[in-house]
Amino acid sequence: SQQGEEDPQALSIQEGENATMNCSYKTSINNLQWYRQNSGRGLVHLILIRSNEREKHSGRLRVTLDTSKKSSSLLITASRAADTASYFCATDEYGNKLVFGAGTILRVKS
Amino acid sequence: DVKVTQSSRYLVKRTGEKVFLECVQDMDHENMFWYRQDPGLGLRLIYFSYDVKMKEKGDIPEGYSVSREKKERFSLILESASTNQTSMYLCASRSWKWGDTYYGYTFGSGTRLTVV
Numbered sequence: 001s002q003q004g005e006e007d008p009q010a011l012s013i014q015e016g017e018n019a020t021m022n023c024s025y026k027t028s029i030n031n032l033q034w035y036r037q038n039s040g041r042g043l044v045h046l047i048l049i050r051s052n053e054r055e056k057h058s059g060r061l062r063v064t065l066d067t068s069k070k071s072s073s074l075l076i077t078a079s080r081a082a083d084t085a086s087y088f089c090a091t092d093e094y095g096n097k098l099v100f101g102a103g104t105i106l107r108v109k110s
Numbered sequence: 111d112v113k114v115t116q117s118s119r120y121l122v123k124r125t126g127e128k129v130f131l132e133c134v135q136d137m138d139h140e141n142m143f144w145y146r147q148d149p150g151l152g153l154r155l156i157y158f159s160y161d162v163k164m165k166e167k168g169d170i171p172e173g174y175s176v177s178r179e180k181k182e183r184f185s186l187i188l189e190s191a192s193t194n195q196t197s198m199y200l201c202a203s204r205s206w207k208w209g210d211t212y213y214g215y216t217f218g219s220g221t222r223l224t225v226v
Contacts (some may be wrong), residue, residue, distance in 0.1 A: 030212060031212045033214050033215075035214075035215075035217075040198075040220070040222070041219055041220065042114075042200055042217035042218050042219045042220050043153075043200065043202075043215070043217040044217070045214030045215060045216065045217075048212060048213070048214050050212065088152065088153070090153075092212060097143065097155060097158055097168070098143075098155075098215060099155070100145075100152045100153040100154075101152055102150060102151065102152040103152055
């Protein structure tokens with residue numbers, strides 16, 4: 001079952017601009033996580049936000065979580081060409097497994 | 111750094127063959143997972159394991175089985191490969207601690223399997 005739904009499906013921006021990706025989900029969660037995937041490779045864990053947290057920062061990443069709306073957003077500030085990748089949100093449901101969305105493809109043009 | 115190693119990056123197998131995909135992690139993680147990734151469908155969970163000798167079906171277990179005889183190794187088995195099992199297969203592991211502690215997954219680099 002696909003829990004998280006990312007929006008937009010694809011995003012193209014200039015280097016230095018900010019990139020915002022959104023994720024909506026359907027059920028109660030323990031936490032929500034964001035991952036990055038470079039072309040044809042495995043996923044890399046970026047950040048985890050617990051259900052009782054509203055905002056979290058890690059370097060140029062800022063994640064928000066609104067459990068009342070069942071939504072999250074990932075903001076990448078001052079984007080770089082190296083940020084070009086697919087980004088996935090994943091919800092950690094009770095039962096100890098992650099459920100992933102279909103992802104947002106981000107392209108940062110230099 | 112935690113490492114999750116998948117034995118093959120690319121694999122080509124014939125229809126009907128029995129296929130083994132191997133995954134090894136080196137950080138004594140309790141939980142291990144197998145996902146497949148297809149364009150437009152994201153990642154779908156095939157099987158997972160809470161600990162050695164344990165296994166649980168994910169969302170799409172049909173046509174697959176798994177083995178976890180040792181804590182560090184989680185094998186995915188395609189009993190009789192079919193063309194609709196052509197996909198990218200991703201293995202992941204995670205440490206699990208009781209209480210209010212959650213960790214992200216560490217993924218392997220993936221195995222791109224083509225069944226012809």
